[in-house]
Amino acid sequence: MKVRVLVSFKDSILDPQGKTVEHSLHTLGYDFVDEVRQGKVFELELKGISREKAEKIIPEIADKVLANPIIEKFSFEIMD
Amino acid sequence: MKVRVLVSFKDSILDPQGKTVEHSLHTLGYDFVDEVRQGKVFELELKGISREKAEKIIPEIADKVLANPIIEKFSFEIMD
Amino acid sequence: MLDEKTITDHGLTSEEYDQIVRLIGKHPNLTELGIFSLMWSEHCSYKSSKHHLKKLPVTGKNVIQGPGENAGIIDIGGGLAAVFKIESHNHPSFIEPYQGAATGVGGILRDIFTMGARPIVSLNSLRFGPLSLPKNRAIMDGVVGGIAGYGNSIGVPTAGGEIYFNECYSLNPLVNAFCLGLAKKDKIFYARAEGEGNAVLYVGSKTGRDGIHGATMASAEFNDDLEEKRPNVQVGDPFREKLLMEACLEIMEKSLIIGIQDMGAAGLTCSTSEMAANAGSGIEIDLDLVPQREKGMTPYEIMLSESQERMLIVAKNEKIKEVQQVFSKWDLEAVVIGSVIKGGNLIVKSSGKRVVDIPVNAIVNLCPVYEREMRPPESYAPPLIIKEIPLPQDYNSSLLKLLSSPTIADKKWVFRQYDHMVQTNTVFFPGADAALLRIKNQKRALAISLDGNSLYTSLGPKTGGAIAIAEACRNLACVGAYPAGVTNCLNFGNPEKPEIMWQFQQVIEGIAEACKAFEIPVTGGNVSFYNDTDGISILPTPVIGVVGIMDDINTAVSPGFKAKETPIVLLGENQEELGASEYLKHLHKKEKGCPPELDLIKEKAVQKLCLEAISQRLLLSAHDLSEGGLAICTAECAFLSPAKIGCSLSLSESMRTDALLFGESQSRILVTVDKTNLERLLTLSQEFGVPANILGKTGGDRLIFFHNNKKVIDTAVKDAFNIWEQSIPDFFEPK
Amino acid sequence: MKFGVVVFPGSNCDSDTLYVVKEVFNQEAEFLWHKDHDLKNSDCIIFPGGFSYGDYLRSGAIARFSPLIKEVREFALNGGLVLGICNGFQILLELGLLPGAMLRNKNLKFLCQHVNIRIDNTDTPFTLAGNIGQVLSIPIAHFDGNYYIDNNSLKDLHKQNQIVFRYSEQNGNLSKKSNVNGSINSIAGLINKNGNVLGMMPHPERASEAILGSDDGRVIFESIIQYFDKVKKPQPC
Ligand SMILES: Nc1ncnc2c1ncn2[C@@H]1O[C@H](COP(=O)(O)OP(=O)(O)O)[C@@H](O)[C@H]1O
């Protein structure tokens, strides 16, 4: 089973990387880009685990290891 | 319009960050995690641009700016 | 009128609230209350410490600026001034180690460049719980990464510091960041909003809802509602800070401004009111003009935000354009948000309404000052009955074990993550007794040492405080620099506990006494109280930073052995002292006894002797004795010699072998000299009244110690080195 | 001769580099601001170390969009000497003036330390004063110095003798241990096919004065100056 976990700064937290990318896209003339936020993506390959179990345990993993809940939020999708 | 661009290492490239995460998940007892790959995600907020235009220009931006094609591949989704 | 809960939630007592009402002649509104809550917090007002800090000597002929400004300044000759300070970022680093430490570095850098000085070096002093716990490793990994991430990016070398480990820091790690900058003596800037009608400019990053109440948080204990405090953490942007630094230094170089102040703790509130109070003027700003990152921020939030990488500037109206040009060159905003006004009030407008109108003097200077109750703890120094300490069977293994204590072990794992060479001035890298920096095109150099042993201060706060100064100065003497100025960061528990206040008072007395003996001024510092979690306080932890001057960089001496067959001489004398030692702690699991005695007259004599010997170029190497005593000091001299030269020492004193090898008696320096200079060194020692004993000589590839003709240690330098070098990495990179 | 040192907003070895060429080697030198379009008649352009744009996105990635890059690219394509140090090397890779890419150091930590590098090619304007096999002690200071290139291109690099520096032991041997950041084939520096653009991770400007612990980096600046004196100066007829 393939799971994708997206981790990014909470909306209220400054995202210096995203801002810098945004600025350089503007310099390159891509004016239609209004905002950029940059985050991390983890693609996990799981085996020997049911979908239900995964749905329960992924948030636990994300909260404990993949994201820092103080400043980051996460979301996940089970891909197949 | 919200666009999500995912950038990750090509399969042929070692991903030590992913390996480190994988290792620490194993240490914590999450044995069912078989492999972890880590990448970047960019969430772009676009305005004043049509969906067709976006579909053409996002790959350009990803190729030129967001990813380094020598080591990275990308994919994108238009979210709304 | 605001209800009682709102007032207590803002950390103000009802007496303090009444005092506010008296001072401003009205009940404050919420924003005004928020302003007072920040500025009257312990962190900003020093209300518990002020009374005691007065005892520190602050004057001296080379002092340009003592405590009271963003940083202290001393004249170092050649038209140059050294601007330096140390500050804590303990609480944020516990909550979010990486960002907490990073923004700590960012904050202290701003304190330096806001005065017109280009930061040339950073150091840091860190305290963690034992590395055997994963949580402590994660904190250390994050803190070190954050310091590296910020300092490396901005391009200021992190050239030294210190790290200790103790159980008491498990729930309350300490992160103290030091920075020093160089300014031209005639181009120093202060935080003053002078000249009615002058413009007030906001520069740097946009304001967001970051760290609202950070200063109040740093003034409270941690407990279960920690979770709630979490969103207050800020994310640092070293790139933006680099731009800000370059732009600020450029406008100051061009003399375009009147006053400038960084927005650190308490953000806009602190910078506006302090700049006005310092100049005896008022200030008016319009929040609608403040660049904002988030929508719908209230005046309360904007005034209290602690968003990073921002500064406040006062400039003449005719210079605004030029200032803005410089900032735009660096891709930064510089926006006029108000002006200096007559009277002494801070007036804040928002959507055309006056939301704040209060006297700056009340905010900045009239916070009540407390002489809190003090009482020595019942049993602060459990007596050490030395006979109860069993003598080791095997001193070899004691030495090796002590070398693996993370407090003593090699810190390369840490400092190789720091760019310690950028700016190409670093002559002695981390690992030497002091960081040594050349000043390009000058013979003169600067040396800096941080020091603070909390085992000593917990078991003997006054002696411990004095030792911290003595040892930092001794470190400077070992490289060949004499002390010129002191900064200090005092990390303590809850000051409302009489025992903590007593520790604080004792430590300050010790520091003051030692500073007076060395005739060095304290030019600033920081106090961090409330380092408690769940009611348990950290050991009292003063961290001393001493800045020294070296007249001729070419005479500098480093700790490593330089050649074979050179005599090894101990300056100073050994005493039978084991109290508060790392040996007792690490090998016997005891934190007991009194710290070693300190005789300031002897200490000064040893240091003067060392300095004189270095300036006469008599010494090949010099290293001070500290944690782990003579044996550890000797081992380090071998490790730090590029060829890993060993040595053989014969000791003949009638005392316990473990005390002789591992005791931490003060006022001792281990040196090596060329044979041809030995006589001169011994004569010089006599002149200075310092005992100097030839202990043995360098050579071979083993560390050998005899005590009263009995071989007590014999181990290969290489093996000992591996243990010392691998101890910390082994915790992080398990095989 | 004249050096031009490019300044991006986050460059932080710009002053160090200028100081060395100007004060240590007594050459003419000037900063070149990234927003300008002026190379100020420089004979050799140096991209210094640092964090050009905070190294956000990827090290060196955003710098290549700076205005001055157009001129530098033309200069390089016309055979002008370009030296990229550390972040400068990363920029040259992102620009495509050199092949390959940088990955994070193998231990996933920033590394600041002296390393040994071996000169493998002295047939370049940047190393002609050195000897093949000569080992230099020079500091590195980077997070992303783990050089990567695909196998075919790597063969090309070898064939064309483009590998100039390799991380080595003090005696010149290559080992896993000496390859501190995990670079493919221990590559620490390489040159383009035309032999006028060099990128290297170690910082020669930090090793050009004995007081800083090593002056082994001098050979690089000396080579450039010698090359220019001999080859580039119009010979009197
Ligand atoms: N332990 C101390 N010793 C001497 N001066 C101190 C000490 N603690 C604080 N100070 C001085 O009090 C003033 C206020 O400090 P602080 O609030 O930390 O400054 P800032 O707000 O600029 O960070 C500074 O001038 C500082 O040097």
Ligand SMILES: [Mg+2]
């Ligand atoms: Mg300040």
